Amino acid sequence: MIARWFRLAAVAVASLALLARPAAAQQILRDAETEAFMADMSGPLVQAAGMEPRNVQVLVINDPDINAFVAGGQYVWVHSGLIAAADNMNQVQGVVAHELGHIEGGHVIRYGEGMKEATGITLLSLVLGAAAIAAGGAEAGMGILGMGQQAAMGKFLAFSRAQESSADLAGARYLSKAGVSGKGSLEFFKKLQNQEYRLAIPQDNSYGRTHPLSGERIQVLREVYTVDPAWDKPVDPKLEARFERIKAKLVGFVSEPTQTLQKYPESDQSIPAHYARAYAWHKSAYPDKALAEVDALLSAAPHDPYFLELKGQVLLESGKPADAIPPLREAVQLTNQPLIATLLGHALIATENDANFAEAEKVLRNAIARDRENPFAWYQLGVVYEHRGDIPRAALATAERYSMMGQDQMALRSADAAMQGLKPGTVDYLRAQDIAMVSRAAVEQKRKKK
Structure with missing residues (x-):
């Protein structure tokens, strides 16, 4: 690990967004584009370490320190500060390779x-x-x-x-x-030195x-x-371009807008600069300026799913959910990404149009089937169930959400409420029973400690 070892972690919400359990020291940054890039960048390294790429995740947490760590399971946690400090993708690959060494070694x-x-x-x-x-x-x-x-x-x-x-x-x-x-590995150790x-x-x-x-x-x-055959091998230019994009959007999301605009001034008309400024303007509550930057991105790549996702996010969070639906629909069709699908479900519900709730339920159920560890998706699905009067399943969705967030007492209460209305022996009833059992044990354990 680069500096420290054990940190508490949490699951998060749709699009580029944050969520942390109350006891957690950091917040996970969930972003469809970033996670796809990390998987592609680290895949060959994971295979070289003798692990299955689909079982290993490289995730980003919101922390300005230049650091990365593992803390159990096949997860590599990379600080946002490390990505911001990295000059190129190869430096991040060196860090990830080191962390995989901790996983493979069972450290x-x-x-x-x-x-x-x-x-x-x-x-x-x-x-x-x-x-x-x-x-x-x-x-x-x-x-x-x-x-x-x-x-x-x-x-x-x-x-x-x-x-x-x-x-x-x-x-x-x-x-x-x-x-x-x-x-890149040597360059990064030089930074630490x-x-x-x-x-x-x-x-x-x-x-x-x-x-x-x-x-x-x-x-x-x-x-x-220096004696390795790969020493002078250049990086994949397409992957490097993707790294510059995710680095810019990360800087735009976590940094103060004034800092972002200094790093990526208006004179810089590159794709990463438009990306960073879009987030900076959006954070500053200037939706028109944010959309202008997004439109500049879409003029360069009209069907880029992540540019479409960003446009949908800006529109949705600016109070225009109906306008957000078309770009988000296209982004989901192009990627089938559960995080983007959750954002689309949110937009459909936010219209408060009854005609959109059936699509929202379908979209959210599909998103959860591919990524159950998303409390915001469960929250939105609970809203759909409550809207149609299915209170037991709304309670079950709430139990799922609280369980992920580590709020065991609330998870237990919601799971018990769900079982009161669900038919015994059904899949949903058994799931509510499982959550209740685990949550009750956690609550009792906390009581004993007190």
Whole structure:
């Protein structure tokens, strides 16, 4: 991992948007175009690591730090700050390859091994220190305790550094097997080294750190990368162009509009610049300026599904849901992306036209069938069920949403309400029963802890 390991994560909503569980430290940024790009960019690396691409996801979280991590399962979490800081796609590939090394090495699972060894040293020092104190050697006892804690920390840090070095070499192996240059990996470690210089971190010894110093990593990896056949292999220009797009829209979405407009001034008429400014103007509540930027994008590529999605989003969130439906429909037809489909369902419901609710239900059910981990889609489907008077299924949709958000008490209440009106033994009843069982257990566990 680039810096820190374990973070709580959450699922999110349609289009480029945020959602986090209340206890989560970060928010996931869900975006159809970004997720499609990440899958295509990382696919060869995932295969090189011996994993199935469809089972591994690279997701972006809203955090300005230059960082990435894994935290269990086959997920790589990349900070928005890392993408914004990356000069090219190859640098991001180097980071992802490193994180895949942690997954393949089972480092999250083995984290407990390092903790167990360190804890054992700590406990032993406590016993010996207590014995020395009991024998009248208070000063000696305290010394033993202090040395024990220091030894335990040193043991754990050495374990952590070993895992990082292992992931570095594994990532280099995946890049080589996938035919991807390691130049980006070295360039990114150089960025981290420059940060270390700015923070005045001593460069002579990595003892006392969870990670080897970037200079040490560069020295080792340079010898591996420069002799690799893929060293001088250029990046795919189409993928690089897609990276510039998602980087620009991400900057436009997470940055202050004034910062975005400084980075992408009006004089810049490139596709990424139009993308970034569209989000900046939309965030600033200037829908006409945002739509002008989107229209500039569509004049260059009239049937680009992600430009159509953005137009639909701006129109919908500017209070024009009926106008948002045609571009969103076309975007769904072109991509079949569940996140965009959820946005279309939202637009159909927002018209408050009874004639649109049947289509909204169909669109949302199809979206959930392909991506169940979307609480906003469940919320919108619940609205549809409530509109037609199907209160039990509205309650079930609400239970699904609360369950994903970690609100166990609300999930339990909604699941119980759903079971009151659903026919026992049906698929929906059994699903409500499952949610109730899991949520009740979670609620009881929280009570015991209190």
